[in-house]
Amino acid sequence: MEESFACSFAATELEARTGINSVVDQLRDRGIPETRIGEVQIALAEAVNNVVEHAYAGNAPGDVNIRCQLEEEKLSILIRDAGAPIPNEQLPAGEAQSLEGPMEDLPEGGFGWFLIRELTSDIQYERSEGENNLQLSFEIQMRSA
Amino acid sequence: MTLTSTIIDGTQVVSVNAERIDAAMAIQFKEDMRSQTDNGPDRVVLDLSEVKFIDSSGLGAIVAAMKQLGGARKLDLAGLTPVVDKVFRLTRMDTVFNLYATLEEATGGVAAET
Numbered sequence: 001m002e003e004s005f006a007c008s009f010a011a012t013e014l015e016a017r018t019g020i021n022s023v024v025d026q027l028r029d030r031g032i033p034e035t036r037i038g039e040v041q042i043a044l045a046e047a048v049n050n051v052v053e054h055a056y057a058g059n060a061p062g063d064v065n066i067r068c069q070l071e072e073e074k075l076s077i078l079i080r081d082a083g084a085p086i087p088n089e090q091l092p093a094g095e096a097q098s099l100e101g102p103m104e105d106l107p108e109g110g111f112g113w114f115l116i117r118e119l120t121s122d123i124q125y126e127r128s129e130g131e132n133n134l135q136l137s138f139e140i141q142m143r144s145a
Numbered sequence: 146m147t148l149t150s151t152i153i154d155g156t157q158v159v160s161v162n163a164e165r166i167d168a169a170m171a172i173q174f175k176e177d178m179r180s181q182t183d184n185g186p187d188r189v190v191l192d193l194s195e196v197k198f199i200d201s202s203g204l205g206a207i208v209a210a211m212k213q214l215g216g217a218r219k220l221d222l223a224g225l226t227p228v229v230d231k232v233f234r235l236t237r238m239d240t241v242f243n244l245y246a247t248l249e250e251a252t253g254g255v256a257a258e259t
Binding site: 013014016017034035038039041042045046049052053096097099103104106107108109110111112114115118119 | 165167168169198200201202204205206208209211212216227228231232235236237238240241
C-alpha cells in the first residue's frame, strides 16, 4: 500500500485550522488508529502554526502546501511554504520548557518544537528555491483487519 | 468561542463550548476567561470535556488564564479528552495543574445544577 494526498491553503490561523482538519479527516478515512491521528494532529498543527506565525510573519499570508504520503508503516507529511527560512536554516532544538519557579514565570509558549520532536520519528528540513520544505515522519501501525 | 459559567458549592465552573482551543482561538479564550473569572470564587474549574484538540497556543492561553487569577485563586482542569491530556502530559503541564477525569470528580461529586 502506498498512497498520497495533498491540500493547500492560505497561511492564516483559520485557514490553517481547516487545512489541518482536512488532513485529519483523510487519515481517519484511511483507518489510521485514532490515538496516532491525535499525535499527528498535534505535531502538524505546531508545524503549520510556525509557518503562519513566523515564516509569513509581517507579510501577506502566502500558501501552505501539505502532501501526505502513506506507506506500509510510515506516514510522511511534507509542509511547503514560500515564507522566510527558519533562522540559520537550522531546526530549533525544541528542549522541554522548565516549569520550575513561581507561577508568574511559567512559560506560555515555546512548546511547539518540543512537541514536534517528541511525536515524530524523523524530521527533515530543506530550504530550496525560496521555499521551506519540512518533512515530518511518523511510524504508523495500521489496525489489523 | 463561548464559555459558560456556573457556581457549584462555591466553586466557579467554566465550561468551554468549543471543539478546539487552537491558535485561531487562543487570544479570545484568554480574554473571555478574564471576563468570566473577574471577581469570583477562589477556585475555578475549567471544564474541557467538549474540547477535542488543543495546540501549544491553547495550552499557553490556559496557563495565562491561571496567571490572571493571581496567587490566591486557583484553576483546576476537568474532563480532559485524549489529545488534550496528551499535550498536558508531554509538556509536563500535568504537574502544574490539578487534573480531574470528570467535572463531577472536580466538584466533589455534586452534579451541576442548571
